[in-house]
Amino acid sequence: MAEGITGVSTSSSTCATLECQDLTKTYYSTDPPTQVLNGIDLTVEAGEFLVVMGASGSGKSTLLYNISGMDRATSGRVFLQGRDLTSLNDTEMSQVRLTQMGFIFQQSYFLGNLNIRDNILLPALKAAPHRRDAAIGRVDALMERFGIVNVKRHGTTEVSGGQLQRASISRALASEPAVLFADEPTGALNSSMSAEVMDALTDVHAGGTTIVMVTHDPACAARGDRVIYLRDGQLIDSRELGTWTADQAAEREDALLAWLRELGF
């Protein structure tokens, strides 16, 4: 890439998918101003499943929204596949979110006036309006994969929470993003639905998608490759978990819990 073009790479690690350097976020709307992120340095490798944990108010969701460009960091830089996101304007950043990022939230936010399939299709159609058929084929395949093809014409009030969250995952993947951001994706679900959703995410990760997930739940966190722990806006510690397998799930969870307790979780 040539120098002088917006978003030119100055990333230190060229093989990283996502990287942030000395990231800070301060809210000036409060008196005194609140510093929520305080000099975070983080690298997410391609294909990694990174879990962000910490107590309430530690800054984990803020970190997620700042590295995904939903919010603007007060200082520091964020690189996605070598491109500096902090230098992009709103339209450019939107294009990045559309084509390279996917989001899953705690609540399944959908447009109530569209059916499930249209909600999933929306970003794909927007990203490639001239490749409509390809988008439709991809979306139908995703719905098939996550077991929601039978509710594709349903309204968003006619399906279960688990189905909605699987639809969220489908929507997040519809544009084949480089990174999937998940903010407490199981926070509003019961345990069986949580397992459903985490299975789906594990499946997505197994397919090679990079995932950054914020969660409170150690059982969910145990699915990740690596867990980082935030306290008062600072990255306190991180722990490599290795690749998740169903038969080691209980051990991974116990080990993780022990580590978290050490950190005061």
Next chain:
Amino acid sequence: MLKKDALYLRYAYNDLIKNKGVNVALFLILMISAFLMATGAMVMERSLGSVDALFRQALPPHFLQMHKGGYDADALDKFASERPEIESWLIEDMIGFDGVGISWRRPSTGETGDFSASLIDNLFVTENQDFDFLLDGAGTIPQPATGEVYVPVGYQRDFGLQTGDDLRIRTDAGSQELTVRGFVRDSQMASSLSSATRFLVSEKDFRAMASAGGGDPEIIVEYRLSDTALTSQLQTAYESDDALPKNGQAVTYQMIRMINAFSDGLVAVALVFVSGLLMVIALLSLRFVIRGTLEDEVREIGVMKAIGLPHRSITGLYLSKYSVLALLGCIIGGVLGVIASQLLTRSVQVNYAPAPVGPMTFVVPVAALVVVYLIVIAMCRGVLRGVRRVEVVGALVHGNTSTEKQSARRAKRWARRARRTDLASAGGADMNRRLALLDLRAEVGQWVLIPVVFALAAILIILPTNLLTTFHNPRFVTYMGAPQSDLRADLQFSDDLDTVHRQVLSRMEADDRLTAVRDFANLLYETPGEEGWESLRVEVGDYSAGTVEFLNGHKPGTGEIALSVMNANKYGLSAGDEMSIRRRSGDSTESVVVSGIYQDVTSGGYTAKMPGAVTTGAVGYVIYADTTNDAEPAALAREYSDNYPSAAVIPMREYVQQTLGYVTSAFLRAAILAVVFGVGVALLITSLFLKLRLTRERTKMGVLTAIGFSSRELASQVRFKVLLTTVAGALVGAVLAATVGESLVGAVISQAGLGIASLDFIPNPWLVYLAYPLMLIAAGYTGAVALTSRLRAPDKSAWLKGSPG
């Protein structure tokens, strides 16, 4: 103060501070409505007060008859002695001078001028002894000394005259010079609709002017009655008595009052109309805001219910805020109204008399404001009744104001709608527009506020302008009982009337600058009325060419008569009915068929038209003519007026403007006011609506942002929705103004008793049906641009529910 009230007020204060933008907008709309309502009420009270005050002091006649030429004084004496209802009567001698012949000079500065711009008659009189007094500014009856003159207040205003100026009147024996001693108000000729005005001089100067020659001597026979209800009876008796002088206009007390009240009352009516529409807009907006607030704060309401607060207390908490807003709006609107009404009634107070300050001065505007306040509070109470339906679990768990059943029904409706959408098979329409359209369809209940408000605003700004252009249009003469033409020659009230008529007519017919010369004579007929034979003013001539517009029926042929609306109503006749008429008492009665009904505002609206030859002996003649392309009507009018001083020849356009000048200027003010408020309110409501709407759509916009929609695209969706709804509203409003609005205004005007039963607008289509809607749409769009520019906030995650941790 009770503890509970203090709590309510503290809540109201905190909420007012918290939602500043929305509350300021609501307050402004309420204040403007209250302001206009109070101003309308005050203008009405002050105007009527002024007119009444002048009438009380000046004692105008209950019936008067103007006359030119000789008369039989004994016959008048005899008539008065035979009529017990006559309390007092008088004959006022007057000398009329043309405005061109009266000039003024200010000795201190040497400034000069004349009254040629005024087309009305300038009549010089002495002060009456018993009634019909001319009054000075202090309300006293001035008695000018020799060499002094009191000038009408209207001229003081129009020509900027001052006390001490010299007035020079051109007579046959040279100039008569008088010094302006003061200004007088005239109860019977105060209205700008009056065709004459009176100057007050001393007996000696009056005699000198009369003997000098050059003026037109004229008399008014005036009567005060014991009961004003007997006026029409007296008029009939007077007009049927051949011995009495009556070659001029006859005017009744009712007509004087009506004309006086009409010109100034219109401003008040227009203000009340504008205020009424604004009230509707204010109520709609309030309803929208309150419902939105209840939805937003449903969890708080749920908590209050859960801890056992009764509905009444919860409602009271919300009501306190709107009460404070409405109360503040009414108080400030009322105070502003006092200032505005003083400005608006300044000319009325000068022309008539300063209205006395009585209990009604305060009661009327306060009552208007109380009505505004009560309506607002009643509406708020109605909407807040929704609090009662809120179920604790639904509110706390699901955060909605509806009951289980309602929620289920709504979910089904949404699902049904969602099933019908199909982005996959949709054409290549822009995704943003598609989403905007889907949004509009789904949230039609919310967005409908905008088209409704814009339709009302369009009606608000279009109607006064339509009325203005209608009154201003030369074609409006067809409402005034005259055919459309370029020139109008009015001949009446002179001794050699028939000779002058013959001369003017033959000269006009021979004039190659004039075409379509039409000659009509005004004859007095009689027809049976409620109290025996009554006089009927009939215009006779050839109606085969173009004439006035007929409301129903057609122009009169042989054996037929056309009646003005007022006459048709008075005698209960419609087209096809038979009517008996006779030329004068003792003549044989002939039966004519009513051919049609037309509108007329001249002669109090009571006229008739019959075909026939124009012969001599009429009470007056009117000649209409068109000018050829290169002839200037104003120049021709001047030329004919100079050659025939006793004929009033004026361009038709000027005739309309002079007769309706004051009315149109009142409408102009109303129209400007309406446009300013209409456009302002359109901007205000759009901003208010979007402020609330965007707050409520934050989550959806957060999702769209995460999906990859830019702030610019989100703004474009909102602007597109605003554009669609404002265009729809403005168009519907324009159509309604042209259809329902026309009938509505027509109905009001017909109720005014002016002789107009049906009003067809003569609009300026480019202005009202293009420029005005565009102005409204531009105002709405400006609001949308201003509000959506806030979507460029740097932190969009805050739009998603659940604050970042």
